[in-house]
Amino acid sequence: MKVIGITGGVGAGKSFILDYLKNNYGAKLLIADEIGHQVMKKGTTGYEMILKAFTSKILDNQGEISRPILAEIIFSDLEKREILNKIIHPLVKSYIQAEIENFRKIEEIKLVVVEAALLIEDHYETICDEFWYIYTKNEIRKQRLKLSRGYSEEKIEAIFASQASEEMFRKNCSVVIDNNLMPNEVYHQIDLIMKNREES
Template sequence: MIIGVYGYIGAGKTSTCEYLQNKYHFTYLNADKIAKEIMQEPTVLLFLEQTFPGIVINGVLNRERLRKIIFTNPLANNKLNNYLWPKVNQQIITIINNNPNQKFLIEAIGLSTLALSFTTKIFITANKKNIITRINARDQQSSEQIEQLLKIQANFFKQIKPDYKVTTKKSLLELYQELDKIMEDILGDEQ
């Protein structure tokens, strides 16, 4: 069983996945964390330096500078995604193939770029004001940068038809109750 969780930055994907992992004993793979690990590989750093000059200094990726570029430039975002996501996809497939008896929960904004057969896809969203507030608090990004990133992400989501849509509000308890209903539907008697 492979459940894909995707949605806007700051919508509550990680909270969703951590809850499902703990309560329903899924193996949780966060594609963004895998991507960050891959971005430390020498060949990837070389690609980043050649594609975005000045982004790697003394072998160290300047994540803040990269974030600004990909938050504000859709073409740069596409270039990075086209290079990086096949590598992320391969790593996830390797993990799944090496653990055939596990149930997997995969969090990925770019869910549509992963060559996987998902049992279920859950879209996590929130109203724009809540997303901007959460990201401002967490990442100290400007509202303009966040708005631009939300537009870029919206293009990813057009290609994916979710099986379930969850709109997060303020209460984690409400989120968990909604997730429990979804899991009851997905798992049925397997719970």
């Protein structure tokens, strides 16, 4: 079983790549952001730890943690972002490790793809066989975030500033997917990579 880690900046189109790997190569997907939702739900250890660190001002009407409120806080305050990361990321990583071990017991599963913005910083090389960087130009990423999420220029710049640089991604990833191209051209890149993996 091969475990591929996929990373890249916000708005790079990672979901597009994940869908293709799932639909065409039967990949099992482990998406850190989605798992992050699970580990901070009411009643979990993560919920209690975040509530203690950030107080009840982050809760919505149902008593759940409001992700938009939390996002506003952490993207404008580096110290608070680091506090949240120290709570969430170990919980997410443990969840992913456990899921991978479960997948290893199922013979039919040949490919697992882990998607996380902080694969490099959180040392997922201990879990993944290789890292793929999804590269998309900043201007395209900005357009996507404005259209799909309604983010302001200021918010986008703050998010970009909080993430790893292109140089860091390229330095630490053995595969770079150019996601500035037409869909069929992107698919062709993936098909060639997967074909080479099968032959090696």
